[in-house]
Amino acid sequence: MAKNIIEKIWESHVVHREEGKPDLLYIDLHLIHEVTSPQAFEGLRLAGRKVRRPDLCFATMDHNVPTKDIYTVNDPIAKKQMSTLEKNCAEFGIQLAGIGHPDQGIVHVIGPELGLTQPGKTIVCGDSHTSTHGAFGALAFGIGTSEVEHVLSTQTLWQNKPKTMEIRVNGKLGFGVTAKDIILAIIAKWGVGLGTGYIIEYTGEAIRNLSMEERMTICNMSIEAGAKAGLISPDEKTVEFLRGRRFAPKEEFDKAAEYWLSLASDPGCTYDKVLEIDASEIEPYVTWGTNPSMGTGISGRVPTVDDYESETDKQALRKALEYMGLEEGQPITSIEIQHVFIGSCTNSRLSDLRTAAQIVKGRKVAPGVRAIVVPGSYSVKKAAEEEGLDKIFIEAGFEWRNSGCSACLGMNEDIIPSGERCASTSNRNFEGRQGAGARTHLVSPAMAAAAAIEGRFVDVRNYLKQEQQA
Amino acid sequence: MEPINIVKSVITPLDRKNVDTDQIISKEFLKRIERTGFGKYLFYHWRYDENGNENPDFVLNKPEYKGSQILVAQDNFGCGSSREHAPWAILDYGFRVIIAPSFADIFHNNCFKNGILPVKLKEEEVDEILAKGLQKPYTVEVNLTEQTVTGEDGAVYHFNIDPYYKEMLLNGWDEIALTFKYEDKIKAYEEKRIVFK
Numbered sequence: 001m002a003k004n005i006i007e008k009i010w011e012s013h014v015v016h017r018e019e020g021k022p023d024l025l026y027i028d029l030h031l032i033h034e035v036t037s038p039q040a041f042e043g044l045r046l047a048g049r050k051v052r053r054p055d056l057c058f059a060t061m062d063h064n065v066p067t068k069d070i071y072t073v074n075d076p077i078a079k080k081q082m083s084t085l086e087k088n089c090a091e092f093g094i095q096l097a098g099i100g101h102p103d104q105g106i107v108h109v110i111g112p113e114l115g116l117t118q119p120g121k122t123i124v125c126g127d128s129h130t131s132t133h134g135a136f137g138a139l140a141f142g143i144g145t146s147e148v149e150h151v152l153s154t155q156t157l158w159q160n161k162p163k164t165m166e167i168r169v170n171g172k173l174g175f176g177v178t179a180k181d182i183i184l185a186i187i188a189k190w191g192v193g194l195g196t197g198y199i200i201e202y203t204g205e206a207i208r209n210l211s212m213e214e215r216m217t218i219c220n221m222s223i224e225a226g227a228k229a230g231l232i233s234p235d236e237k238t239v240e241f242l243r244g245r246r247f248a249p250k251e252e253f254d255k256a257a258e259y260w261l262s263l264a265s266d267p268g269c270t271y272d273k274v275l276e277i278d279a280s281e282i283e284p285y286v287t288w289g290t291n292p293s294m295g296t297g298i299s300g301r302v303p304t305v306d307d308y309e310s311e312t313d314k315q316a317l318r319k320a321l322e323y324m325g326l327e328e329g330q331p332i333t334s335i336e337i338q339h340v341f342i343g344s345c346t347n348s349r350l351s352d353l354r355t356a357a358q359i360v361k362g363r364k365v366a367p368g369v370r371a372i373v374v375p376g377s378y379s380v381k382k383a384a385e386e387e388g389l390d391k392i393f394i395e396a397g398f399e400w401r402n403s404g405c406s407a408c409l410g411m412n413e414d415i416i417p418s419g420e421r422c423a424s425t426s427n428r429n430f431e432g433r434q435g436a437g438a439r440t441h442l443v444s445p446a447m448a449a450a451a452a453i454e455g456r457f458v459d460v461r462n463y464l465k466q467e468q469q470a
Numbered sequence: 471m472e473p474i475n476i477v478k479s480v481i482t483p484l485d486r487k488n489v490d491t492d493q494i495i496s497k498e499f500l501k502r503i504e505r506t507g508f509g510k511y512l513f514y515h516w517r518y519d520e521n522g523n524e525n526p527d528f529v530l531n532k533p534e535y536k537g538s539q540i541l542v543a544q545d546n547f548g549c550g551s552s553r554e555h556a557p558w559a560i561l562d563y564g565f566r567v568i569i570a571p572s573f574a575d576i577f578h579n580n581c582f583k584n585g586i587l588p589v590k591l592k593e594e595e596v597d598e599i600l601a602k603g604l605q606k607p608y609t610v611e612v613n614l615t616e617q618t619v620t621g622e623d624g625a626v627y628h629f630n631i632d633p634y635y636k637e638m639l640l641n642g643w644d645e646i647a648l649t650f651k652y653e654d655k656i657k658a659y660e661e662k663r664i665v666f667k
Contacts, residue, residue: 015659016652021634024652026659036553038503049646052656064501077501084503120664128552128576142576144554145505146583146645154649156656160632162575192488193546196572226549228575249666256666291488291549312487312544319486409551411497418520430492430550432515 002266005233006164006199009139009263013122015156022158028121030151031107032059032094034085035411036126040149041088049153054093056155058116061085061098062106063411067374067401070099074413092152105377105403108132108345112216113379115245119234119260124151129345129427131222134231135215136238137263139199141229162228163272165198169206171280176461178355179214180347180425180444182206183221184285186277188295195227198273201265202232206279212241213349220346221427224292233264286332286457287429287442289320294429295442296332298459304328323431324439325419332457335441339422340371340398340452341434344408347425347445348376353384356449357392359463365397366455372399372414374406398452410435423451471585473642477566478611479539483603484529487544491577494548494556508555509562530563534607542569542599547588548577557584567612569619571596582635585642587614589629598625614640 003011016024037059044051051057064078073079082099089096097103103110108129111117119137124130126148133140147157169182187194200222207215215232222230239257242248249256283297296302302321305314305328321328326335342348342356353375365371373393375381381403384390390400407414408426410433416422418437425448429440443451450460499511516528524531541560547570548556557580560568566586571593573581581588589612591599602608602621609622614636619627638645 012664016655022632024649024655026656026663028663035500039505039554042503047644047646075501081501081503126552126554128550142552144552144557144576144580144583146554146580150646150649153646154653154656155660156649156652158634158645158649192549193572196546196575223550223576226546226574252666259664259666291490312485316487409492409497411500428490428492428550430490432496433492436496436515436520 002269004164004265004269004271005137005201005231005263006139009120009122010161012120022160024156025122025159027124027151027155027157028056029116029123030057031111031123031125031130032057032148033063033107033125033127034061034081035063036145037088037148038081038084039145040126040152041092043149044152051092051094051152052155057094057152059085059089059094059096060104060107060110063405063409065099065404066412067404067406067414070402078412102378105379106345106348106405108220109348109376109380112136112212112241113245113377115242115248118242118248119238120263124157128223129220131227131230132216132220132345134219134222134229135212137231137234137260139229139231142223163198165195165200165227165273165275166271167200167202168274168276169202169204169279170276171205171278172209173206173279173282176446176464177282177284178444178446179210179217181282181285182279183218184287184292184295184442185282187221187225187293188285189277190225190275192224192291192293193226195222195225198227200225200227200230201271202230203265207232208235211351212237213351216349217346221292224427234260235264284444284447284460286447288324288326288332288335290323290429290431292427292429292442294320298332298447298457300332302326302328302330302332333459334456336421336456337423337441337451338369338420339416340369340448341374341407341422341424341426342372342445342448343374343376343406344426345376345405346427348374348380350380350383352425352445353380353389356445357389358467359446359449359460360396360398360453361392363396363453365452369452369455371397371452372401372407374401374414375403377403407434409433416440423448423457471583471642471644474566474585474587474639475614476611477539477587478609479537480535480607480609481540481542481569481599481603482529482535482538483600484541484543485600485604488546488549489543490550491548491553491556492550495553495559500553500555505558506562508559509564512559512563537564539565540567540569540610540612541565542596542603544596545571545593547573549574552576554580554584557581557586561586569596569599582638583645585639587612587639589619591619591627591629595627
């Protein structure tokens with residue numbers, strides 16, 4: 001019978017199945033960071049338990065790390081959290097890419113970079129954006145700290161099998177429209193609860209045409225659609241991305257590649273739900289509200305209460321606009337920004353930085369705008385510097401930082417002040433996400449770069465056209 | 471983990487949907503390395519103003535709901551980040567039950583690991599309970615064995631729950647200890663696992 005990739009991976013990882021219980025699933029890769037792991041290691045110690053497979057774990061520091069001077073951690077509690085991870089990894093024999101290590105970076109950037117992420121693997125991490133790794137055809141999902149402890153001690157998890165959903169992105173993307181715009185359009189169209197109880201497979205011509213880095217952007221925000229995980233069937237692009245990576249198979253690479261490609265969804269397979277969207281209709285997106293579904297195309301406007309039927313939705317709009325300091329019906333292009341953040345596990349990879357650099361090259365950041373670029377990993381930073389991207393950003397007036405989660409969630413010092421507005425390439429525009437009272441607008445790296453130059457949101461396609469004509 | 475079966479208390483009506491874990495516990499409080507002590511930071515930016523004074527309009531600050539153990543909210547409660555600090559804060563504050571039409575997946579799982587009962591009711595039932603609770607303090611009894619929510623006015627609502635998680639909550643079991651019973655199967659799986667060199 002024709003099977004989809006979700007069913008194939010799930011079935012091949014069942015350790016134990018019994019009526020009335022969730023399945024006991026084996027976990028192939030456990031990624032660890034400083035914020036959601038200390039209580040799990042403490043739990044192991046209190047119960048006198050060991051880490052079952054330290055060889056299947058990999059740890060880094062990303063959430064708390066400073067991005068200016070990486071060795072100066074001013075916050076003593078953050079410092080303690082980082083030193084706790086160092087101690088825990090040493091005690092339990094887990095590889096750690098800590099501060100200053102050449103493999104350090106955002107956990108969802110380094111996993112693929114090192115070739116730890118591979119098709120067919122079950123991958124977990126105490127972080128909701130673990131769905132990123134689904135871009136490789138892995139079943140990857142975020143877990144809580146109790147589950148982190150469970151995986152550390154048993155290398156398994158009890159999981160109810162979610163339903164499966166196909167989101168087919170038909171046709172071709174328009175000029176200047178990116179992967180970020182696809183996923184923001186999907187969430188705006190069907191809402192933040194669209195994927196609750198499901199694992200999503202993204203298919204269709206527009207998805208096939210995306211690079212691996214762009215596919216990661218799509219899968220990354222599956223959690224923003226409420227899905228357990230999001231993935232894309234592996235193809236030749238997946239195989240080529242992994243070839244030669246440090247933790248990818250070596251002498252058996254061809255055999256591995258054959259297996260990976262066999263995991264792709266079979267023609268004629270079915271899903272519990274299928275949604276379709278036409279890529280050619282998607283514009284560059286900007287969110288105006290306090291969850292990722294509150295967004296619209298650059299030519300659009302902030303909605304009005306009359307656009308909603310239920311009192312709960314009208315109330316939600318009023319609350320969002322009050323927090324965001326926006327008026328009903330206001331054109332998106334009239335929104336002025338004071339900050340630009342290019343970074344996060346959604347959009348901080350080399351191709352994201354290249355796109356943004358192309359737009360800011362030879363231009364200047366608008367007066368009154370503070371713009372920062374935070375590469376996703378030490379190795380992204382190094383590669384960007386080898387191409388001279390750092391110089392382009394710095395000449396345009398951007399700050400060029402070290403890698404980490406940074407202003408995506410503002411756990412370090414990279415915080416947006418209350419009442420100020422940020423064009424951000426990150427994934428969440430929740431109240432207070434980038435700092436108490438901070439107002440976040442989610443956009444693609446191209447749109448963020450254009451906003452930095454203009455001081456307000458503009459249609460980046462016009463910018464790119466000028467570029468082509470020049 | 472503390473077992474849970476019957477919880478009777480006034481409800482705290484939080485009439486919002488898509489309440490995300492950034493609101494439940496803000497990032498500045500995630501740096502602690504313990505599981506306890508998060509209750510005072512629950513809904514911090516809704517509960518307090520910029521100077522740290524209580525916001526009298528926020529439901530948790532209203533005297534009639536003090537001591538409540540049952541939180542009632544709208545759709546997609548607990549969406550966003552996987553931070554287990556969110557259920558830790560909810561539990562530490564004193565809530566044992568959350569009633570909503572739907573929960574985000576990771577948050578839902580996290581509740582079961584911490585002895586918090588997430589009760590899914592139909593949207594119209596939650597609307598009804600919220601309306602009653604917003605009008606005047608409304609007490610309900612949640613009974614996990616019976617899978618019911620019974621209001622002080624005699625209204626009865628039934629809910630479904632996965633039998634595995636029900637057992638776990640009723641008994642306060644340590645899931646890791648349960649999993650160790652399957653160690654032979656884990657070993658057997660590891661022997662046949664596909665690994666490429």
